[in-house]
């Protein structure tokens with residue numbers, strides 16, 4: 001639809017754009033990114049025919065842009081207008097009608113039923129028909145932006161150019177506006193838009209052009225562009241990449257200067273014993289991966305609670321009940337990982353292990369009433385009603401990669417399995433050595449300060465510390481619960 005070949009140009013004799021080449025296909029949503037002053041608006045002005053290239057070519061539908069008359073070009077390319085104060089006097093419908101200018105022979109003299117229909121259609125698509133007769137000045141910023149989109153669409157363009165269209169829109173208007181654009185590209189409208197928000201651009205654009213100093217730094221999909229090294233290189237700022245939680249598009253997070261670290265170490269002195277629950281509240285939030293009843297999955301948490309419940313605790317709405325319990329005791333659920341067990345808190349055991357440049361503090365409660373050998377076929381799971389859960393917390397005092405978190409789960413599980421085997425815990429149904437219980441839970445929490453730990457496999461410093469700390473704490477807790485059982 002648009003081909004840009006070795007384009008250079010700028011203002012007067014100064015070159016701002018230098019040797020830029022790319023092409024945009026019909027129906028694409030194409031984003032232009034780059035820091036302030038990198039030439040995005042200058043490039044856009046050239047694509048809209050406002051500034052002529054000094055050298056190179058812009059082909060619009062295979063025809064050089066210079067070969068179009070302004071009116072001819074306007075029938076193919078529309079630019080989302082910017083708000084000017086003079087437009088405030090117009091009504092919404094009049095504003096949208098201005099988009100038909102390119103199709104008029106004498107201004108408004110040849111206004112036809114078709115023009116009327118195009119205006120109506122554009123207002124309908126953008127949801128602006130309900131305030132057709134209102135003055136533009138009576139609308140919110142987001143509504144005005146939709147009216148300008150309607151004006152551009154009334155022009156019935158094949159290509160729409162936008163310069164930071166979501167700039168003044170709130171979160172929900174940004175989403176609505178971009179959803180609408182996306183929907184229009186599905187109807188074959190080609191959209192080229194400047195973005196400042198990398199994450200929005202990554203979410204919505206089919207392809208992106210990252211500009212640096214008037215030239216192309218990278219062109220490609222969001223996966224190609226949204227690489228930490230590219231963004232750091234071009235924007236000169238520290239960022240961290242992570243996946244979007246629901247959509248397979250990468251996102252970038254800024255790292256504020258205040259995240260500069262002071263060291264924190266989680267240890268025995270932080271354990272609070274409260275009778276029917278125990279808690280650890282480190283002075284900073286820890287990055288966590290867990291399967292707690294509260295706070296499962298990834299998160300940043302500053303409170304960890306293990307709660308004793310009666311062995312007959314069996315509630316349908318256990319999540320709600322647990323949330324209520326934790327909230328009542330002053331825990332902010334957004335910052336808490338909460339687990340439950342029928343094991344008495346006195347039987348909790350902990351262990352600190354140091355290996356090279358990393359230390360690990362593990363806390364475990366281990367009851368084995370529901371011990372299961374996961375490798376054996378199960379005849380019936382319904383018989384497993386006895387209480388018994390192994391809850392394991394691993395606090396790593398180091399900066400862990402996501403890979404280290406996942407390997408940490410694996411290493412901790414291996415250590416737990418070995419502790420059960422060494423204690424001779426068996427699955428009551430199969431009579432074989434148990435590998436865990438039916439309701440085990442685990443937490444890996446890291447201070448994200450101190451030495452970087454890329455791995456937590458069994459022969460890495462972090463893996464060795466996790467293995468030892470988990471094994472010893474689970475083994476110790478097993479002994480304590482067995483002793484209590486023997487005495488009762």
Ligand SMILES: Nc1ncnc2c1ncn2[C@@H]1O[C@H](COP(=O)(O)OP(=O)(O)OP(=O)(O)O)[C@@H](O)[C@H]1O
Nearest residue numbers: 010011014016034035036037038039040041042043
């Ligand atoms: N009318 C103009 N005359 C001369 N130089 C200009 C003009 N407009 C912009 N420039 C210069 O061109 C360079 C690129 O500006 P441009 O507006 O294209 O960048 P941009 O990437 O859109 O920046 P921003 O993100 O800040 O909007 C800048 O150095 C700017 O000073």
